[in-house]
Amino acid sequence: MKIEGEHLFNGSREEVWALVRDPEVLASLLPGTTDLKQLSESEYEGSITLRIGPVTGAFSGKIIVEDENPPESCSLVAEGEGKPGFFKGTGDVELLEQDGGTLMKYGGEIQIGGKLAGVGQRLIDMTSKSMIKQGMKSLDKVLAERTGKE
Amino acid sequence: MSELIEVTVNVNSEEYRRSVEPRMLLSDFIRHELSLSGTHVGCEQGVCGACTIQLDGAAVRSCLMFAVQADGHQIRTVEDLGTMDELHTLQEAFWEAHGLQCGFCTPGFLMSILPVLEENPEVSEETIQRAMEGNLCRCTGYQHIRDAVKQAAEKMVAGGEA
């Protein structure tokens, strides 16, 4: 499944970059995330509880940030495994200056397996979109707190 | 294992009291705790309708309920209809019209259709169709089931069973 989108932040690229590279911010980004630990400069580990239609369960996994080019771009690999199956996502994030703010462009692909695929597939698209939307909203909020800009 | 909860249900006019785990499905409870194995389980997700029973007179899917939710309620299963020697009018019609083949889905069909006919046996084809749509059958192609329901409805009207 492919994911693609963009979001305009009210802040500079440096501010947005600092935000998304902060593990605490990352942890607050996705609802249901617990125990997010930074293993190295670019690797995080943790677990997340997801509910996708009839499929609910905890996944443990990690996020790896690759090809960092601050504050312009990076790639992400996220993978998780748990009772409801597994997911593996790869994506590219790009930050562009636009209208005095920062436009984040993201695109990637998610593979899913197990019950998550067999029973939840129909709802994955919707669920991931709503999770991204929620994540962006909380990023906006943290960004506003940090920069003082509304 | 989590703690057991006591459940009292009235099934086919008989009272049963059992202690079960809160997560036990009503379908498993009926089949394996009460040994009423005429209720069948085909999908465990509420689509196929094989596990349909009546809860306080309404057709419900016993795989979508927990046994503890049925505490204090009246349950009716296929075993409450006729006996092998004296079939219920609806069972008799299924027999006459060849409304079953492997028979696995049949108890679910009977329990879904019966409340509709009991409420008013003067049913239109559309009502029959709607009463059947929530149950899957892979053997019959539904035609002989429709015939059976029509036959039963006619007999119930004639016999004043409503």
Next chain:
Amino acid sequence: MARLIGKPLKRNEDPRLLTGQALFVDDVELPGMLHAAFLRSDYAHARLKGIDVSAALEREGVVAVYTAEDMGDDWAPGPPLVIPPPTIEEVTFNTRTQVPLVKEKVRHAGEPLAVVIAESRYIAEDALDDIVVDLEPLPAVVDIERALDADAALVHDDLESNLAAHLVQTKGGYQSAREQADLIIKRRIVMDRGIAGAMENRGIVAYWDNKQQYLTVWDTTQSPIPIRNGLAGMFGLSEHQVRVIAPFVGGGFGPKIMMFYPEEVVLTWATLKLALPIKWIEDRRENFYATTQERGQVHEVEMALTEDGRILGLKDDFIHDSGAYDPYGLTIPLNTQCHVLGPYDIPNFSSELHVVFTNKTLTTPVRGAGRPHGVFVVERLLDIAARELGIDPSEIRRRNYLPNDVFPYDNVIIDQAFANFIIDSGDYLPAMEKALDMIGYKDFIENEQPRLRAEGRRVGIGVVSFIETTGVGPYEGARVTIESSGDVSVATGVGTQGQGHFTSFAQVVAEHLGVKVSDVHMVTGDTAQFHWGTGTFASRGAVVAANAMNAASSIVRKKILELASELLDAPEDELEIEDGEVRVADVPRMSISLGELAQKANPLRGAVEPGTEPGLEATAYFGPNYGATAFGTHAMIVEVDPETMNVEIRRYVVVEDCGTVLNPLILDGQVHGGVAHGIGNAFYEQLFFDDNGQLLNASFADYLIPTSAEVPTIEVGHTVTPSPLNPLGSKGAGEAGAIPVPALMAQAIENAIGEAGFEILESPMSPLKLFNLYYGDKEQ
């Protein structure tokens, strides 16, 4: 003799089923019974690096957890079932059969990795979560057209490619036919996978009684005797120590004949180890991964015709998806090759077959078993040719039917039994004419369709013919006994999954023995009662088993008459058997009941004379030389909503010819069910796999089995062309309903759309696919 064969009698088995008193496998409850749950792979293709079951073993209520390693020397790939004999020329066949539990590599999603045996199913499933598995995912082979690419991953590492089988079959010379042709139609035709969708999932209860040294297995199998023989062989038991019971089985449709499922082997192995009864009941999601499926094929086809629409030759090169293993050999694709020839006179034929391994659930026969694919191919080509040549679809078929005087007709190529594909009998034109008449073909084309089209409505008609090879050998048997009560007991090896065997077989027996059909008590599918036979598959019950009934009851009839003649002191030809007694014709007072005769035949004193046997009992077998071929024509009228591309079936007509009909009520039921399954195959049911071999619609919420709203009233007519191959003249009909539906629906929808260039070349269709096909074309 009262004619009972051919009567629409209601069924003996129904009162038990209707009152919830029939025994299905999940109804078996034994003291101390344990419950099994299988840990299944989430990946379609992965290397097993390690598996840690220690936490699961610690869970309260867990009795045992087993992996492949625990099975030691008992771990072995399953036996191949129908491997082509080496006598078949230039066939390549790579046998790779399924394993009980994964040892090194997972080859399809849902393949079992471990089994937990616990005090309840709930605990067993809890414990599955405690097992830690280390799987290294590998690229999956999913697209069958790319399975043989040089860079494709290998499903079986020890093979050079994913080729499971290769076979070329020819009849006449296609090339020369092609050179003489006025018209060549060339297309790519696709048929995709679906499930069988029996309402009862699979299930097993296995119990090794250590004191009795006796293994009892209740199994939702279509084939109890081969399961008994196989399990005995696998575990070093005598066949007399093993009883396999297929009680009432909630629908079969093919996959329940697959042998041996991993669960059958693992449960038996585990009960032999634990000496306690163990139950496993498949759940619906497991069924989508672990129970076999069917239909995936891609055909590159060519038909050569004269300008007046006569087929000169046909070339069909196709790829068949075997899934991860191929225990069932070439049954499905050989059926496809035979049914591409259909009821038509096709003098020149060439078909190259590649069977490929993929990282998907294995394919074995599902109602139709390769036949719908063949019918879809030839009927689609005929429709396209008819359009190009300006011939009516019914007319082009008429011009190509095999004439009546050619039967038995040898099609030269081999069939699924590895024998020449010979059609025993046929009379195709009357079946089509009857169908055209029933649906009002001429009137629809000339009046109704133009009238409705003028109103802007997209209505269309289709008419498609087919054959169905049925009733293949090797044999079945039956034992018929007159009991001292006068009732008749009958045992046979085939199991029953709803086909009405308790009744149609009883009709055959009752006809010979002058008893009521309801007084004939049938035992099917219990190896302790009858232990020779193969199983219920390939639409063969009404042919092979019914003729064994016929043979056994004729012998019993002879015994009855001999004994009665002696006791009543009357010549045999003056005796008649009716209402459960033997009478001297015209002397009603001189009679003796069958029960009394049975007692006299089994006396407590006196000797059984040399050369005679006690009792009124006989066992007989029937094995046909080759299969009987049924045929028929289906016709339908549809209306397509051009906005949503939803299709409403307004009329559906079947004319079925399956020779002598044993019970027309049961036959109509079989036809209705087949058509409903076919409608699912044609328009609703498709399994979607992603590039990693993940099944994306593994539930009834996402995989659509037709409900009563999707299945119209089916009008059934019959013609009767008895098979010369068996005394009853019967042919099978279990699969017939499903076979022509995809081809028919495609023709009817094309006719409704009525625009040049709009062609349906794949099955299943769906409203969405039709929409894209139609409006996609518009944009170009």
